[in-house]
Amino acid sequence: MSKRNQHVVPRDDGWAIRGAGAKRDTGHFDRKQDAVDRAREITQNQGTELVIHGRDGQIQSKDSHGHDPSPPKG
Template sequence: MSKRNQHVVPREDGWAVKGAGAKRDTQVFDRKQDAVDRAREISQNQKSELVVHGQNGQIQYKDSHGNDRFPPRG
């Protein structure tokens, strides 16, 4: 399975989970939180990054589940 960052993006009919560079949405949900939960599962399995967008399309936050280029110190 290829390693793709998972994006949660707004759609007219809800919120979509979409792999980076994919032509089609993986899945569409009525609620944003449901889309985030599913995208998080996928990104954890693939050890990739979760990217959550707001209603305006801009990135709200990211969550890394893989090779973090800037891991926390400690």
């Protein structure tokens, strides 16, 4: 499996996980939270970013698990 950001996206019959640039979904779920939980596991293992979309397709939030070149100071 290549390292790519994972997107949780709406589908007519539920929610899917799709790697950035992928032609097919990685997984399909009835509940959004189940898709987010699985996508978070994938991105934590890969050190990539999780992008969560709303029902309208717009990005709701992002969660980075990779190397942050600009970590918060403090």
